[in-house]
Amino acid sequence: xAEKKETNEKMEAIIALCKRRxxxxxxSEIYGGLAGTWDYGPLGVALKKNIENLWWKMFVDDRExxxxxxxxxxxxxxxxxxxxxxxxxxxxxxxxxxxxKRFRADLLTDKTKCxxxxxTLGEERQFNMMFKTNIGxxxxxxxxxxxxxxxxxxxxxxxKNVVDSIHPKLPFGLGQIGKAFxxxxxxxxxxxxxxELEQMEVEYFVHPKTWEEHFELWRKEMWRFxxxxxxxxxxxxxxxxxxxxxxxxxxxxxxxEYDFPFGRKELYGLAYRTDFxxxxxxxxxxxxxxxxxxxxxxKFLPHVIEPSLxxxxxxxAVLSEAYTEDEMGGExxxxxxxxxxxxxxxxxxxxxxxxxxxxxxxxxxxxxxxKNKLGRVSFDDNGNIGKRYRRQDEIGTPYCVTIDFDTLxxxxxxxxxxxxxxxxxxxxxxxxLISDLVAKLK
Numbered sequence: 001x002a003e004k005k006e007t008n009e010k011m012e013a014i015i016a017l018c019k020r021r022x023x024x025x026x027x028s029e030i031y032g033g034l035a036g037t038w039d040y041g042p043l044g045v046a047l048k049k050n051i052e053n054l055w056w057k058m059f060v061d062d063r064e065x066x067x068x069x070x071x072x073x074x075x076x077x078x079x080x081x082x083x084x085x086x087x088x089x090x091x092x093x094x095x096x097x098x099x100x101k102r103f104r105a106d107l108l109t110d111k112t113k114c115x116x117x118x119x120t121l122g123e124e125r126q127f128n129m130m131f132k133t134n135i136g137x138x139x140x141x142x143x144x145x146x147x148x149x150x151x152x153x154x155x156x157x158x159x160k161n162v163v164d165s166i167h168p169k170l171p172f173g174l175g176q177i178g179k180a181f182x183x184x185x186x187x188x189x190x191x192x193x194x195x196e197l198e199q200m201e202v203e204y205f206v207h208p209k210t211w212e213e214h215f216e217l218w219r220k221e222m223w224r225f226x227x228x229x230x231x232x233x234x235x236x237x238x239x240x241x242x243x244x245x246x247x248x249x250x251x252x253x254x255x256x257e258y259d260f261p262f263g264r265k266e267l268y269g270l271a272y273r274t275d276f277x278x279x280x281x282x283x284x285x286x287x288x289x290x291x292x293x294x295x296x297x298x299k300f301l302p303h304v305i306e307p308s309l310x311x312x313x314x315x316x317a318v319l320s321e322a323y324t325e326d327e328m329g330g331e332x333x334x335x336x337x338x339x340x341x342x343x344x345x346x347x348x349x350x351x352x353x354x355x356x357x358x359x360x361x362x363x364x365x366x367x368x369x370x371k372n373k374l375g376r377v378s379f380d381d382n383g384n385i386g387k388r389y390r391r392q393d394e395i396g397t398p399y400c401v402t403i404d405f406d407t408l409x410x411x412x413x414x415x416x417x418x419x420x421x422x423x424x425x426x427x428x429x430x431x432x433l434i435s436d437l438v439a440k441l442k
Contacts, residue, residue: 008261008262010261010320010323011189011190011260011261011262013323013334014190014261014319014320014323015190017323017334017336017394018044018319021043021394021395022041022042022043022044023040023041023043023044023047023319024038024039024040024041024044024190024191025038025039025040025041026038026039027039035187035195036184036187036193036194036195036196037194037195037196038190038191038194038312042344043344043345043395044315046344046345046376047315047318047338047342047343047344048198048311048315050341050342050343050344051229051311051314051315051318051342052177052200052311054225054228054229054341054342055177055200055225055309056068056175056177056200058221058224058225058228059175059200059202059221059225059307060175063173065168065171065172065173066172066173066174066175066202067162067166067168067172067173067174067175068174068175068176069154069155069158069162069174069175069176070176070178071151071153071154071155071157071158071176071178072154073147073148073178073179073181074133074135074145074146074147074148075145075146075148075153075154075157076145077144077145077146078284078285079153079157079281079284080130080146080148080149080153081284082280082281082283082284082285083153083156083249083277083280083281084248084249084280085130085146085149085153086128086130086146088248089128089129089130089149090126090127090128090129091104091106091126091127091129091184091185092104092105092106092124092125092126092127093105093124093125093126093127093185094108094111094121094122094123094124094125095121095122096114096116096117096119096120096121096122097119097120097121097122098114098117098119098120099114099116099117099119101114101116101117102185102186103115103121103185103186104185104186105124107186108121111124127183127185128183129149129182129183129184129185130146130147130149130181130182130183131146131147131181131182131183132144132145132146133145133146133147147180147181148179148180148181149180149181149182150180150199150201150308151176151177151178151179151180151199151201152201152203152277152306152308154176154178155174155176155201155203156203156277156278156281157281157285158174159174159203159205159278159289160287160289162174163291170205170206170207170291170293170302171204171205171206171207171210171214172204172205173202173203173204173205174202174203174205175200175201175202176199176200176201177198177199177200177201177311178198178199179196179197179198179199180196180197180198180199181195181196181197182195182197183195189260189262189265190316191312191313191315191316192260192262192265192312192313192316194312197310197311197312198310198311198312199308199309199310199311200308200309200310200311200314201306201307201308201309202218202305202306202307202308203273203277203304203306204218204304204305204306204307205291205302205303205304206302206303206304206305207293207300207302207303208274208275208300208302208303211272211274211303211305214305215252215270215272215305218270218305218307219254219270221307222256222268222270222307222309223236225309226256226268228341229314229317229318229339229341229342230318230321230322230337230338230339230342231258231317231318231321232321235258235259235321236256236257236258236259236267237256237257237258237259237264238254238255238256238257239254239255239256239257239266240253240254241253241254241255246271247271248276249271249273249274249276249277250271250272250273250274251272251273251274252271252272253269253270253271253272254269254270255267255268255269256268256269256270258313258317258320260316260317260320261320266313267309267310267313267314267317268307268308268309268310268313269306269307269308270305270306270307270308271305271306271308272303272304272305272306273303273304273305273306274303274304275301275302275303275304276304277304278301278302278304279301282301289301318338318342319336321337322336322337322338322396323336323337324336324337328427329386329427333390333393334393334394335393335394335396335424335425336393336394336395336396337396337424337425338396338398340398343376343396343397343398344376344395344396344397345376345377345378345392345395345396345397346374346375346376346377346397346398346399346441347370347374347376347377347378347397347398347399347400347401347441348377348378348379348380348388348392348397348399348400348401349363349366349367349370349377349378349379349380349400349401349403350363350379350380350381350385350388350400350401350402350403351363351381351402351403352385352402352403352404352405354381354382358408359403359404359405359407359408360381362403362407362408363379363381363403364379366401366403366419366434366437367379369434369437369438370401370437370438370441373438374438374441374442378397380392385402388400389422389427392424393424396424397424398423398424398425399421399422399423399424399441400421400422400424401419401420401421401422401437402419402420402422403419404419404420406418406431407419407434415431417433417434417435418431418432418433418434419431419432419434419437420432421437421440
């Protein structure tokens, strides 16, 4: 019980910090919010973009066999019928006969009693999670379409376009970062389970005989990414998903589960989708989607390996890892221990005093130089120097640069054109020549 209370307190502290420092806000907050929706503030957007850029670099740009794509959110509804989502993309739903609240049946320990009011739960039924919408000027059966429940659909229907225009050799993959929408029965746990999410997905097309080899290779790549974003590998666990629990398209799935403050939950998924999708779309569209291998003169439908990573869940895991409390100078300190690749701000530049024009001018000069070379640099002259350090610690800035009177050479000429460089994690400070700053920070 004590451990559960401690983890709940940590989650509450992370949520409060995210609101206070501009990482994540409740969606539509001034109107009372909307369950399952969250807005990313200035620092949240920066952290999210850094995660996405790292994924894109590792999974797309650094590889010869990967191609980027950005498919439309709205698709012809027949695509979702062919893929099985219209008929089978659902969760088990139960409703309390007393308070009328709805719950996912598979997440309840007792499926007969309401966890909220102890009333009786009704009969379990399937609830399709896709958001319906209408296209065109009039509403009717012919105008119905759906917001995509996963980004994969757009990659499969564009598979032939890529083959015809780029002529890639197998194995090759398509990578996409984009929004997906799921009408979750019970959104919960901050940005973990939401109704509007962002996915980083790869659909990797392989010869049917080589799927196991490529499954293992992508498994290693996912572990490499986990390490790259600063998640402790001992907090991540592989779960082989058994028959009956896998998605309808998968023949093998590994879930990568993370020890979130609210419990061990799915972080990422790696699925072997066989040729289910291409076969389904070939039958549904009546368009031949076979791949022709010019070397072997063989025609076949490629099989697919899918590494699927959620942006929000990655961000929440990164925040959980980074959140740290310690003591510095006899005071409690809260800071985010981001690695430098992900930190929204890499370095903050301060003038020691904001009412001294010569200090401010020099600080602005150093700021402009670092901004030009490093990009993720902020200028801060609000409050005393101690408060600025604490503020930058709390948002995860790895380094602070202070321009003081020694920088101007007024008191110690030997320190002219040097600055104080402070390390976030240790609080240690050192004098560094301005001319050496960029190399030092890189």
